[in-house]
Every structure is written in C-alpha cells, then in structure tokens.
Amino acid sequence: MSHVDEGTLHAYLDGELPSSERTVVDAHLAQCATCRATLAEERALLERASALLGSARPIERPAPPFEQLRRSTRSRWRVRTPFAWAASIMLALGLGYYLRDPGNDAASADPSFDRLTYREPVASTPVPTSERQERSARTRRESERIRRPEPRADELGRTDALSRTDSVAAVAPPAAAAGALALKSSTELRNATPTLPRDSVLRLEEVVITGESQVAARRGRGGTTQWQIISRGAATSLLGTDPVGLPGLAARRIRRSPAPDQTVVVEPMTAAAAR
Amino acid sequence: MPDDIAEVYRNTYPALVRFLYRKVWDAERAEDLAQEAFARALVHRPENTRGWLFVVAANMARDEARKAAREKRHLTLLKSEPDAFHTSPEEDIDADTQRTRVRAALDQLTPRDREALLLWDAGMSYDEIAAQTGLSRGAIGTTLARARRRLVEAYDAGREGGQHVARG
Numbered sequence: 001m002s003h004v005d006e007g008t009l010h011a012y013l014d015g016e017l018p019s020s021e022r023t024v025v026d027a028h029l030a031q032c033a034t035c036r037a038t039l040a041e042e043r044a045l046l047e048r049a050s051a052l053l054g055s056a057r058p059i060e061r062p063a064p065p066f067e068q069l070r071r072s073t074r075s076r077w078r079v080r081t082p083f084a085w086a087a088s089i090m091l092a093l094g095l096g097y098y099l100r101d102p103g104n105d106a107a108s109a110d111p112s113f114d115r116l117t118y119r120e121p122v123a124s125t126p127v128p129t130s131e132r133q134e135r136s137a138r139t140r141r142e143s144e145r146i147r148r149p150e151p152r153a154d155e156l157g158r159t160d161a162l163s164r165t166d167s168v169a170a171v172a173p174p175a176a177a178a179g180a181l182a183l184k185s186s187t188e189l190r191n192a193t194p195t196l197p198r199d200s201v202l203r204l205e206e207v208v209i210t211g212e213s214q215v216a217a218r219r220g221r222g223g224t225t226q227w228q229i230i231s232r233g234a235a236t237s238l239l240g241t242d243p244v245g246l247p248g249l250a251a252r253r254i255r256r257s258p259a260p261d262q263t264v265v266v267e268p269m270t271a272a273a274a275r
Numbered sequence: 276m277p278d279d280i281a282e283v284y285r286n287t288y289p290a291l292v293r294f295l296y297r298k299v300w301d302a303e304r305a306e307d308l309a310q311e312a313f314a315r316a317l318v319h320r321p322e323n324t325r326g327w328l329f330v331v332a333a334n335m336a337r338d339e340a341r342k343a344a345r346e347k348r349h350l351t352l353l354k355s356e357p358d359a360f361h362t363s364p365e366e367d368i369d370a371d372t373q374r375t376r377v378r379a380a381l382d383q384l385t386p387r388d389r390e391a392l393l394l395w396d397a398g399m400s401y402d403e404i405a406a407q408t409g410l411s412r413g414a415i416g417t418t419l420a421r422a423r424r425r426l427v428e429a430y431d432a433g434r435e436g437g438q439h440v441a442r443g
Binding site for chain 2: 066
C-alpha cells in the first residue's frame with residue numbers, strides 16, 4: 001500500500017479508525033520507516049495542539065446542582081412577577097368598579113375609567129390575565145415553598161395590592177372610608193354576578209376588601225408583617241359585616257392585614273389550589 | 276426524560292463550558308450559556324441531548340459573538356479586567372498572555388476547522404463531529420490534522436511576532 005495520509009494518521013492516533021483500517025495501517029507502519037517517522041511527527045503535533053487548547057481553558061468550577069438549573073428555568077418567570085401584579089391590579093380596579101354598580105352598561109367596565117371620578121373603594125380583585133400570569137403566580141408559590149417556610153412573596157403581592165387600594169381610599173370621601181365595609185352588600189354583589197366577564201371570575205386569584213379609615217392608612221404598617229389567617233367570624237366582627245369573596249368561588253382562607261386597619265383578604269379556591 | 280438530561284449534565288457540563296469558553300472567552304459567560312443550553316434541553320427534551328446541546332451552544336456563542344462585535348469597546352474593557360479566580364499576579368499575566376495567544380491562533384483557523392477541533396477537544400467522537408459539522412466521517416481526520424497544524428503554526432508565529440499577536 002502507498003504511504004498513509006495524515007488524516008488517516010490522526011484518526012489512527014485519535015483511536016477513531018475502524019478496526020479493519022487500523023489493521024491495514026498497523027501492517028504498513030510495521031514495514032515503512034517513513035510512515036513511522038510521520039506518525040511520530042503527527043503525534044507530537046497532536047499533543048502540542050491539545051496542550052495549547054488546554055492552556056486556554058477556563059478555570060473549571062463544579063457544575064451547579066442539577067436541581068438549581070431546573071429552578072433557574074423558572075426564575076425567568078419570577079422577573080416578570082411585578083409586572084404581572086401591576087397588570088392584575090389594574091384589571092382588579094376595573095373589575096371592582098364594574099361590580100360597584102351592576103346597573104351600568106358595558107362601557108363602565110372599561111379598566112381605563114377615569115380614576116378621579118372613582119370615589120368608592122370597593123373590591124380589588126387581582127385577576128391573572130393569561131396562562132403565563134397564572135403560571136408565574138404558581139411558580140412563585142412553588143419556589144417560595146422551597147426557599148422559605150413563610151409565603152412571603154404572596155404577602156408582598158398582597159401588600160402591593162393593598163397599597164393600591166390605599167391610594168384609592170385616600171381620595172375617597174371620609175364617609176366611604178370611615179371603617180365601614182366598602183362593599184355595599186353581599187346580596188348586591190351576588191346580583192352583579194351575571195354581568196361579570198366569565199373568564200375573569202374563573203381566573204380569580206384573590207379578593208382584597210379594604211375597610212380602613214384614612215387615619216389608619218396613614219399610620220402605616222409597622223410591627224408584624226404576617227397576614228394572619230383568621231376565621232370568618234373574626235373577619236365578620238372586624239369588618240362589621242360578612243366578608244365577601246367573589247361570587248361562585250368558595251373562600252379558601254381569610255387573612256388579616258398586619259397593619260392596624262380593617263383590611264381583610266379573602267383567598268378563593270382556584271383551580272391551582274384545588275389541585 | 277429528565278433523568279437522562281441529569282446524567283448528560285454531569286458528564287458533559289465541563290466539556291460544554293470549555294467548548295463555549297473557546298468561543299466567548301469569558302469563563303462566567305461560558306458557564307451561563309452552558310446552563311442556559313441545559314435549561315433549554317429541559318424544555319425541548321431532544322432525542323440526542325449531547326449533540327443537541329453542542330448545536331445550541333454553538334448557536335448561542337455565535338449570537339454572542341455578533342453581539343460582542345456590536346459592543347466591541349465594552350468587550351475590550353471587560354477583557355482587561357483581572358481574572359478573579361487567580362491568586363498570583365504573575366500567574367495572571369502568564370495565563371492571560373497564553374490565553375490571548377491561543378485565542379489569536381484559533382482565530383486564524385477556518386470556522387469549520389476550528390469547530391471540528393473544539394468539538395473533538397470537548398470529547399466528541401468523529402461520528403458526532405461529522406453529524407454536527409456536516410462533514411463526512413472520513414474527512415474528520417484530515418480536518419483535524421489541518422486544524423492542529425494551523426493552530427500550532429499560528430501560535431508559534433504569534434509568539435515570534437510578540438506584540439502583533441492579536442492582529443487576526
């Protein structure tokens with residue numbers, strides 16, 4: 001056979017030559033000094049090249065745990081959470097206004113209503129607007145469970161929702177915000193059900209009812225940061241009337257604001273929670 | 276199957292980081308991209324995870340290089356930052372110089388030769404390299420021989436050229 005070409009020699013050295021070819025090359029090398037010399041040169045070249053590459057490698061650090069990697073695929077959703085909340089709150093304000101006056105025509109449900117004319121804080125209902133948002137909320141809960149025993153992020157969101165409600169309460173006339181429940185009555189709310197956009201109700205995350213006075217709102221919320229779970233009876237005595245969740249959705253639990261006000265959050269059963 | 280990906284992760288992660296590092300020349304960025312590639316694999320569940328990872332990694336590195344070209348000034352600044360993982364300043368200089376020279380030498384290779392060489396160095400077989408690059412399996416040996424020769428020659432020429440290493 002003729003001399004072995006360098007490509008074959010590299011495959012030979014790399015151990016990538018099929019065994020049949022390898023046998024032929026071995027036989028040739030045994031009787032060809034030229035090719036043995038070439039082989040030695042190519043081996044030196046190969047070793048030199050891999051040494052050069054080896055000198056330009058990163059400092060090897062251990063791979064992060066696989067589980068962390070899986071979590072990091074979720075972390076991208078976490079970034080968007082504040083935006084999801086902002087969107088939810090805007091929708092919630094719109095829905096709350098809609099619920100406030102069931103007699104209104106469809107135009108009043110427009111979330112871009114004039115906030116200056118909005119006098120009565122009613123029900124703030126953060127409504128995840130899409131699959132992604134619902135997922136992000138779930139993701140947040142899951143990762144919270146992993147990291148901290150307390151459902152802090154949920155509370156953060158709730159505080160956020162609350163502060164928005166506060167800002168609405170601040171423009172409300174004293175009569176409307178003087179500690180009485182802002183919702184007119186549960187009966188009226190129930191009457192409003194047929195006019196609710198069906199999708200919104202199905203995707204409801206929670207209902208925020210604020211009955212705080214302006215004074216309480218300004219006093220801020222120092223001290224505890226826990227939104228304590230309270231019984232329906234306690235919520236009733238706190239509000240002076242029954243707490244109202246969204247019609248058609250059973251309340252999962254009721255929490256009380258850590259601030260010295262009468263803010264109560266009714267968390268309804270959601271599809272995610274039911275699972 | 277996620278278990279398979281976990282297995283591939285353990286076996287392939289360092290090689291993928293190394294492969295990416297020779298493309299982006301930033302250890303942390305290489306790690307980020309490698310993790311991103313695995314994260315995508317978790318979503319896509321490809322048939323051949325290993326091969327898929329290197330294709331995705333190569334694409335990400337290419338996008339990265341385009342972005343880097345747009346932000347060339349910024350990149351130059353980053354490069355001049357000392358490597359945080361080293362302890363001795365003298366070693367820093369040596370290692371940095373060495374890396375810069377190898378990088379310049381690799382830049383002299385044709386993209387196909389370079390790709391084959393980096394894939395081989397990342398532990399891929401000739402079959403895998405062939406599948407990845409579109410070369411026939413029989414051509415891999417020749418391609419690697421040429422790539423290795425050019426790398427060594429370019430490196431030696433660069434070292435003799437001293438200051439002109441980075442001209443490519």
